[in-house]
Amino acid sequence: METQPYLLIILGMCVVSFLPRVIPALFISKVKFSPFLKRFLDLIPYTAMTALVFPGIFYSVPGHMDVTYFGAGAAILAAILKLPFALTVTIAVAVVLGLLYYQLP
Amino acid sequence: MSEKTLSLFWLGMRSGIPVVFGYVPVGIAYGVSALQAGFSPFETVLMSMMVYSGSGQVLGVSMTAQHAGLTAIFIATFLINFRYFIMSACIFSRLPKLRSLGRIIASWFVVDETFAIFTTAPENKAKLPYLVGIIALTYSSWVLGAVIGVVAHSILPEWISAGLGIALYALFIAIVVPGCRRNAKILLIVLATAISCTLLSLVIDGSWAIVISTLVWAALGAFFIKDLGLQDNKDQDKQNSVEKSPSLGQDVE
Numbered sequence: 001m002e003t004q005p006y007l008l009i010i011l012g013m014c015v016v017s018f019l020p021r022v023i024p025a026l027f028i029s030k031v032k033f034s035p036f037l038k039r040f041l042d043l044i045p046y047t048a049m050t051a052l053v054f055p056g057i058f059y060s061v062p063g064h065m066d067v068t069y070f071g072a073g074a075a076i077l078a079a080i081l082k083l084p085f086a087l088t089v090t091i092a093v094a095v096v097l098g099l100l101y102y103q104l105p
Numbered sequence: 106m107s108e109k110t111l112s113l114f115w116l117g118m119r120s121g122i123p124v125v126f127g128y129v130p131v132g133i134a135y136g137v138s139a140l141q142a143g144f145s146p147f148e149t150v151l152m153s154m155m156v157y158s159g160s161g162q163v164l165g166v167s168m169t170a171q172h173a174g175l176t177a178i179f180i181a182t183f184l185i186n187f188r189y190f191i192m193s194a195c196i197f198s199r200l201p202k203l204r205s206l207g208r209i210i211a212s213w214f215v216v217d218e219t220f221a222i223f224t225t226a227p228e229n230k231a232k233l234p235y236l237v238g239i240i241a242l243t244y245s246s247w248v249l250g251a252v253i254g255v256v257a258h259s260i261l262p263e264w265i266s267a268g269l270g271i272a273l274y275a276l277f278i279a280i281v282v283p284g285c286r287r288n289a290k291i292l293l294i295v296l297a298t299a300i301s302c303t304l305l306s307l308v309i310d311g312s313w314a315i316v317i318s319t320l321v322w323a324a325l326g327a328f329f330i331k332d333l334g335l336q337d338n339k340d341q342d343k344q345n346s347v348e349k350s351p352s353l354g355q356d357v358e
Contacts, residue, residue, distance in 0.1 A: 003143065004143060004169055004172070005175070006143065006144050006145070006148050006169075007148065008175065009165065009169060009175065009178060010148060010151055010152045010155055010156065011155075012175060012178070012179045012182075013152070013155075013156045013161060013162075013165050013178065013179065013182045014155040014156050015179075016179050016180075016182050016183035016186065017156050017157070017158050017161055017182060017183075017186045017189070018212075018213060019183070020183070020186055020187050020188075020189045020190040020193065021186075021189045021190075021193045021212040021213065021215040022193070022208070022209055022212040022213075023190065023193075024190050024191075024193040024194035024197065024212075025193045025194075025196075025197045025208040025209070025211070025212035025215075026205060026208055026209070026212075028193075028194040028197070028198070036327050036328070037327075039326070039327035039330070039331075039333055040323050040324055040326075040327035041191070041194070041195045041198075041224075041323075042224075042327075042333055043291075043294060043322070043323040043326045043327055043333070044191055044192070044195065044319065044323045045220065045221050045224060045225065045280075045281075046281055046284055046285075046291055046294060046295055046298070046323075047294060047295070047298045047318065047319045047320075047322045047323045047326070048188055048191075048192075048217070048315075048319045048323075049217065049221065049277040049280060049281050050277075050281055050295045050298040050299050050302070051298050051299075051302040051314070051315040051318045051319045052160070052217070052274075052277055052315060053274050053277045053278060053281075053299070054298075054299035054300075054302055054303050055302065055303040055306055055311075056274060056311070056315075057271065057274040057278075060270040060271045060273075060274050061267050061268055061270050061271055062267055062270070063267070064267070067268075068271060071271045071274075071275065072271075072274070072275075072278070075271075075274070075275040075278040075279065076278055076282065078279070079278050079279045079281075079282035079283070080282060080286070082283070082286075084123065085123030085124075085126065085127075085276060085279040085280070086122065086123045086125075086126035088275055088276075088278070088279040089123070089126045089127050089130075089272055089275045089276050089279065090126065091275075092271050092272070092274075092275035092278075093130060093268065093269060093271060093272050093275065096268045096271045097264075097265060097268040100264045100265075100267070100268045101264070104264065
């Protein structure tokens, strides 16, 4: 395999990941938010995490989209039933691994 | 260290426990794929320590495996991590007294889960020691996950590593659903976001679909819904507000 400049990749990714974190921490937070902006920022966790999950979750198990439907369904059901976070995650993983095992040739 | 500081720190750690169950499996899955992409065991763990971004690392590692150029890798990582800009702004707006050096250090650890737990915690809890508690546990579990992944690479069959990919997404679902249960308007926004992001990703790049649907639906929601009923109202006494709006990260146990 052709080698890549691995340490350089890590360093560059470190910089581009740190910049969006540190800039608002130093400068934006001194600004007082308007009520609209406050509501906007309160909603961001919900919209951001939802957008991260859908459709990303369907591609989370490479080559097995069908299995992810059941994993997602199990996680949503567990969350609706107010199960603890850790149990919800465990159930979703267990469903996916169970189905993958069942599908093994 | 005062007793209150210490108890807030432990509270933060406790809030971080469920994240560990999401991070360790995902960290393992990342570790395995980083090794497959050609990173050494040392570099694999180093990336978890220096980048500390699940989606960013998974993206970077898969692009490296496909021999993408450095510029492309950096631009894609920046794009997928740009959401930290907003998250960091939210977190540090709740810590107005924190000084610059503290901000620089703490901002290194801003991730989705830290953000979700901290910004939805009631006002009386959302202090620096609480944040440090969350970070201490979640960061170390992320790095530990990569270490286990490196070790497990030779042990785990490939289908198990693949199946672990769903863990982080299940965690996000577990975080979002309680808010939807409490408030039908939130549920509406969440459904709209899920549908629009899924449809949008069919026509434009996935990371842009995430950024656009996140921003658009949060803006529409903020514009049309005046009473979110999410954060505690400052006029209420604290005890009351704590009972009325348990944080997203607290529905454990």
